[in-house]
Structure formats: structure tokens, C-alpha cells
Amino acid sequence: MALTSRRPDEPGLLEATALAAEHLDLLIVGAVRDVHDSVSDRVHGAIDLVAGHDTMPHRIHRGVATGVFAGIGLGLRGAAKALRTANAHGLGPRVDESAQGRFVVSAVNGLIGDKLLADGSALAIEIGVRKHGRDVPLTPEGLAGAFPDASDHLVVFLHGLCETEHYWDRRSRPKREDGSSTDPYGARLAADAGWTPVYIRNNTGVPVAEAGVALSALLTRLIESWPTDVRRIAFVGHSMGGLIARAACGVATTADREWTEKVTDIVTLGTPHTGSPVERTIARGMRLATGRRDLLPLTRIFEQRSVGVLDLHDGMPDDTANVPNARYHLVAATLSRSPKHPVASTIGDYLVQYRSAVGILPDGQELFPGADVLHVQGDHFDLLNHDEVYAALRGWLAD
Numbered sequence: 001m002a003l004t005s006r007r008p009d010e011p012g013l014l015e016a017t018a019l020a021a022e023h024l025d026l027l028i029v030g031a032v033r034d035v036h037d038s039v040s041d042r043v044h045g046a047i048d049l050v051a052g053h054d055t056m057p058h059r060i061h062r063g064v065a066t067g068v069f070a071g072i073g074l075g076l077r078g079a080a081k082a083l084r085t086a087n088a089h090g091l092g093p094r095v096d097e098s099a100q101g102r103f104v105v106s107a108v109n110g111l112i113g114d115k116l117l118a119d120g121s122a123l124a125i126e127i128g129v130r131k132h133g134r135d136v137p138l139t140p141e142g143l144a145g146a147f148p149d150a151s152d153h154l155v156v157f158l159h160g161l162c163e164t165e166h167y168w169d170r171r172s173r174p175k176r177e178d179g180s181s182t183d184p185y186g187a188r189l190a191a192d193a194g195w196t197p198v199y200i201r202n203n204t205g206v207p208v209a210e211a212g213v214a215l216s217a218l219l220t221r222l223i224e225s226w227p228t229d230v231r232r233i234a235f236v237g238h239s240m241g242g243l244i245a246r247a248a249c250g251v252a253t254t255a256d257r258e259w260t261e262k263v264t265d266i267v268t269l270g271t272p273h274t275g276s277p278v279e280r281t282i283a284r285g286m287r288l289a290t291g292r293r294d295l296l297p298l299t300r301i302f303e304q305r306s307v308g309v310l311d312l313h314d315g316m317p318d319d320t321a322n323v324p325n326a327r328y329h330l331v332a333a334t335l336s337r338s339p340k341h342p343v344a345s346t347i348g349d350y351l352v353q354y355r356s357a358v359g360i361l362p363d364g365q366e367l368f369p370g371a372d373v374l375h376v377q378g379d380h381f382d383l384l385n386h387d388e389v390y391a392a393l394r395g396w397l398a399d
Helices: 013-051 056-088 099-119 140-146 165-169 185-193 208-225 240-250 254-260 277-289 293-302 342-346 380-384 387-396
Strands: 128-131 153-158 196-201 232-238 263-269 327-334 372-377
Touching (some): 013 056, 140 208, 153 185, 165 196, 165 380, 185 196, 185 387, 208 240, 208 254, 232 240, 240 263, 263 387, 327 380, 372 387
Parallel strands (some): 153 196, 153 232, 232 263
Antiparallel strands (some): 128 196
């Protein structure tokens, strides 16, 4: 049996395990050490205060603890190095062959994807068109083979933070008594209206503006090699995906104008246009924890979050250009039946508040005057496949 089961540049299970070992050392062991030191210094500090000097038990305890934590850290870093060496030789399976592996890779990219990219890690996701779990070559031959029934109407699906294109396969909502589920939006739009769904996977840990530039470049190549002349392009972005779609349209250059002029519709599903309360809460907690040694473990963990996560603090800048000829359709979910309920303005869909999802600024101004707005009852992830949302999509994207 051959030991090599993949190319060295493909994301391997050993690389993922090495990354886990490194972060176990950095975050978990480091957090335990910080808590231990904080408690130990308080207890022994009181004894030292009475004695008027560092007592022998304190010095012995400190030395033993330092040695233990250093030994654990050394072992984890050594294991990570060995795993990475084996991974570099192509040993071990791909980490994204299973649903669980794909979940891990997408989550890790959302949380620290910018660092993975800077380190040249094979786990860093490179933006691409996906079909049947694989990247589609952006060549005439590659696209013709992946899209044999390609039409001149493209609906581009962009997933959110820590997600992949597989999240669009979520079971439909509301739940049905018989337990059945409808097809994803893409399949239904293809069957009902002749749209060709194009699913994008991207690294959600990089800055939103950077992801927008990458998407703009990808769409330029896609349109140039598409099997037919493209007449219409529609974006459907879930959460951060809506921000990336806006960023791509906003950074388009003269060379990209061919595809931007074809964009007729931009649909955002639970997109934090004016920011997410989750990131703002984390940032507020980080400020309050500054200088608190007993809270150092939490700050150690949260300060590792990616630039992509940080970008969700305020959403997109107010002056981001909208596509002149495109219609905007804003979908928001809330746990409450009414968007006017206090729950809608505080909890929203758990991750995004109603006003942010529909682009209303704190002063009441609208980011998208005249946009269509749809409210559904549910949580953030129900928007990925919801019967009411599809009915609206079908109408918005009709010729």
C-alpha cells in the first residue's frame, strides 16, 4: 500500500493535526498556565507578604510549574513539527474528504484564515468555483465539463463566515410535518427559471475588501471562459457573503467592467451591513479585560480572531459604491414574528440584528434606498434554505 495518498500541496489531515497541536499549546495550555499562575501568585503572595520575602515553597512551586508547562509546550511543538514534516511528504489523507473535515477547514479559515494564508499553510482556502466538492478549472474545457447545461443567466452563491458551499444544502425551513425537505435554492432556480447556479468557496478569514478583489478577479476569468455569452448575473450572499459581493462590485476596475455591467440583482441573506453585535461584544469585552490578569486566558483566545471577523464590527463602509443598474434585495430573519419586536433589535437572528440586515444606519438613513426587504421568522442559518426566501428569490430574479 502506498503511504502517499495526496499531493503535498493539498490540505492534509496531518497538517490540521499539527495546527491543532500548536494552538493547544498557544491557547489551552497557555490559558491553563495563566490561570494557574494567577491563583498561585495570590495564594503564595499572601504567605510571602506575611513572611516578608519569597518563601521556599513558593519558589519550589514556581519552578516545578514552569518546568511542567514548558515540557508540555515543548512536546506539543515537537509533535506539530513531526506531523508537518510527514504532511510535506504527502503522507496521510486529505482533511476535507469528509463532511466533518470540511467543517473543520471552513471554521479554521474563518477564525484564523488570514494567518494561514500568511504562513503559506495548505489549509488556507483559495477562492474558487466549486462543483461536487472540487474546484472547477476556470478554462473553457473545465467549465464546459462542469456545466454542460450552462445558461446565460448565472446566480452566484457566496457563503458566510466559517462556512463552505455545502452550507447551501441545509434542510429547508420551516420544518414540515412529514420530515421532507426541498432542494437548495440553486437547484430550484435552475429547474424553475433556467438559472445556472455557481457556488464559490472562499477564505472568510481575510479582510472583506481582499476577498472582494479576489472574487472580482475570479469572475473576470469565469465570464471570459464561460461556455455561452453571459447576459445576467445575480449574487446571493449569506451573512459575510453579502459583504464580499458588495466589495467585489465596489472594487471592480475597468478590466472587470464587463461582468459588473451584467449584474442585475444582489440578494443578501442576514448580511451585517452595519456590523454584527457578536464582534462588537467581543471587542467590548476585550477592552474591559485589558490589564486583568485573571481574564488573560480569554483575551489570549479572542485576540487570535481573524481580520475577517474584525471586519464584522462595523460592516461595510457607508461610502461603498452600489452597482448602478442592480436591484438590491435584503432578507432578514429574527426570532420574533415581527421585525418591530424588541428581540429583532437586540438578538435579531442570534448573529445579526434586523436593522443591520436591512441596511439601516444608526441615524435612520438607508444604505439601499428603494431596496426590496423581506423578513422571515427564524435564525441566521434558516436563511440558507427557506421556502419564503425562495418564493421571493423566484420573483426577484424573473425576467
